[in-house]
Amino acid sequence: MRYVCLIVGLLALAPLQRLINGVLGEFKEQEAVLLSWSGPTMKKLVPGFEGPVADLFWLRTVQYYGGQRVFAAGKKFDLVAPLIDVTVALDPRMDVAYRLGAIFLSESPPAGAGRPLEGAKLMKRGIAANPTNWRLGYEAGVFESDFLGDYVGASTTILAASEVPGAAPWLKSVAAVLLQKGGDRETSRAVWREIYANSPEEFMKRSAERRLKNLESLDRCDRIAEALASYRATFGRFPATLQELRGQGFRGPLVDLAEVPLAYNPQTGTVTVDPSSPVYQVVR
Amino acid sequence: MGSLSLSRIMAVTSNTFREALRQRILLGLVPFAIVLFGGGLLLRQISVFQEVKILKDLALAAMDLFGSFAAVVMGVDLVNREIERRSAYPILARPLLRSEFVVGKFFGLVAALGVNLVLMTLLLAIALWAMGSEMTAGFLPAPYGIFLTLVLTIALALFFSVITNSILAFTFTIVMVIAGRFSDVVRNMAEVLPDIPRAVPQALALALPNLQNFDFKLRAVYSDPIDPNVLVLVTLYAGFYCMVVLALSVMAFEKKELV
Numbered sequence: 001m002r003y004v005c006l007i008v009g010l011l012a013l014a015p016l017q018r019l020i021n022g023v024l025g026e027f028k029e030q031e032a033v034l035l036s037w038s039g040p041t042m043k044k045l046v047p048g049f050e051g052p053v054a055d056l057f058w059l060r061t062v063q064y065y066g067g068q069r070v071f072a073a074g075k076k077f078d079l080v081a082p083l084i085d086v087t088v089a090l091d092p093r094m095d096v097a098y099r100l101g102a103i104f105l106s107e108s109p110p111a112g113a114g115r116p117l118e119g120a121k122l123m124k125r126g127i128a129a130n131p132t133n134w135r136l137g138y139e140a141g142v143f144e145s146d147f148l149g150d151y152v153g154a155s156t157t158i159l160a161a162s163e164v165p166g167a168a169p170w171l172k173s174v175a176a177v178l179l180q181k182g183g184d185r186e187t188s189r190a191v192w193r194e195i196y197a198n199s200p201e202e203f204m205k206r207s208a209e210r211r212l213k214n215l216e217s218l219d220r221c222d223r224i225a226e227a228l229a230s231y232r233a234t235f236g237r238f239p240a241t242l243q244e245l246r247g248q249g250f251r252g253p254l255v256d257l258a259e260v261p262l263a264y265n266p267q268t269g270t271v272t273v274d275p276s277s278p279v280y281q282v283v284r
Numbered sequence: 285m286g287s288l289s290l291s292r293i294m295a296v297t298s299n300t301f302r303e304a305l306r307q308r309i310l311l312g313l314v315p316f317a318i319v320l321f322g323g324g325l326l327l328r329q330i331s332v333f334q335e336v337k338i339l340k341d342l343a344l345a346a347m348d349l350f351g352s353f354a355a356v357v358m359g360v361d362l363v364n365r366e367i368e369r370r371s372a373y374p375i376l377a378r379p380l381l382r383s384e385f386v387v388g389k390f391f392g393l394v395a396a397l398g399v400n401l402v403l404m405t406l407l408l409a410i411a412l413w414a415m416g417s418e419m420t421a422g423f424l425p426a427p428y429g430i431f432l433t434l435v436l437t438i439a440l441a442l443f444f445s446v447i448t449n450s451i452l453a454f455t456f457t458i459v460m461v462i463a464g465r466f467s468d469v470v471r472n473m474a475e476v477l478p479d480i481p482r483a484v485p486q487a488l489a490l491a492l493p494n495l496q497n498f499d500f501k502l503r504a505v506y507s508d509p510i511d512p513n514v515l516v517l518v519t520l521y522a523g524f525y526c527m528v529v530l531a532l533s534v535m536a537f538e539k540k541e542l543v
Contacts, residue, residue: 047465048348048499051341058334093506096334 039089054091077113098126106147116147137161155179213279217256238269293388300392320411343408359441360453383534426504432522439529464495
């Protein structure tokens with residue numbers, strides 16, 4: 001009898017949990033924790049164990065938003081900020097939490113929350129908590145430049161990072177170039193290439209790769225725009241579809257770097273990266 | 285036999301140390317190793333970008349929790365078990381002062397848990413090495429801080445076990461250990477309870493062991509330099525606090541009627 005109870009009990013647990021999840025939702029526990037406990041409250045509750053509890057929140061964040069594991073489907077980006085808030089309140093030195101959190105917040109949907117202002121704010125908080133970490137300051141500047149279009153602010157932030165002892169000597173020149181040629185695509189490309197080449201973390205490389213693909217896609221848009229201008233000069237109108245450019249000898253790609261067709265407005269003749277594309281990025 | 289004899293204390297200490305090993309205290313290293321090496325493998329699989337940091341956090345938390353639990357459970361039993369099993373009587377019938385018995389017992393368990401902590405630290409060093417990282421000297425204040433916490437916990441458990449029975453001693457020690465970890469909350473109690481005289485929370489904060497003094501975990505994980513003077517001060521604090529608690533334990537044990 002005891003074996004029957006044991007087996008029936010064990011077999012019943014998994015489907016029962018699925019039923020409970022179906023009723024309460026997969027992330028009920030996480031939301032409840034976030035609703036009731038702020039970062040400072042959590043810090044008070046676990047004296048001496050801030051590190052492992054911060055790790056726990058960090059693991060949840062990465063599993064949920066890392067786009068690679070169990071919680072990857074149906075991301076709810078409204079939970080990014082509170083999860084990161086609790087993590088860094090418990091362990092303000094965890095620079096990876098600021099950096100990855102800022103990416104999650106800043107990237108345009110579907111890759112991120114599309115809230116670059118919050119992302120930049122998080123990076124500033126990271127700099128305040130880690131004043132000797134020049135890379136954090138450098139990346140904060142890049143965020144300000146590429147996600148917010150604030151080149152003066154970006155230049156100031158990177159210049160401040162260059163004053164940190166041990167900072168890379170090229171930071172000052174990056175700050176100067178940003179100030180002079182803010183918004184210049186080549187400058188942006190050079191900065192993201194540096195991040196791609198020198199960031200130890202895979203997530204930063206992925207973000208840089210995405211940004212580089214976005215910039216390359218924008219180059220493609222520029223080449224198509226030239227072909228469209230030439231088409232209009234010949235026919236007095238824009239083509240109904242981009243495919244019509246093939247008849248005029250245009251051989252360049254009509255898709256972005258993610259192989260998603262570029263968005264085209266035949267009335268205005270504008271070509272852009274499609275907002276549904278993984279390489280789409282808004283600059284505020 | 286009037287004055288304390290170091291050799292007699294050492295005899296009780298080594299006896300207690302062996303007894304602790306017989307109680308399979310080192311078996312705790314098995315789950316610890318599983319947590320370390322299993323955790324290391326798992327963290328690599330889920331790519332959390334902070335594998336080494338998380339492994340250090342996990343190991344230090346396990347050392348602290350396991351060590352504190354062992355210190356409370358074994359500390360409470362240290363004298364009580366001997367009395368309940370009446371095995372203390374033939375020992376105390378020998379030329380041995382009660383104070384020597386108490387002090388020897390204390391140091392025996394301190395040594396056993398200290399060895400356990402050293403082995404845990406070595407296991408962590410191996411796990412870090414397996415992950416391509418290393419344990420620097422800057423990390424060592426963390427396990428040392430945990431050791432001081434355990435020393436105080438043993439002293440408290442021993443004291444309560446002398447003045448009361450095992451269950452109450454266990455409860456009191458747990459309460460003291462938890463309160464010691466929240467000593468800042470106790471000190472700031474007047475902020476939320478303005479009606480109580482300020483001296484009360486201040487006296488309470490002084491009387492309770494301030495276990496927050498010994499928490500270097502987060503700083504050690506990031507290899508932040510820790511001022512050697514701070515280590516000296518917290519060691520002195522632990523030493524004096526233990527001295528007071530041990531003195532109280534000895535006084536209580538000397539007055540205890542063994543029937």
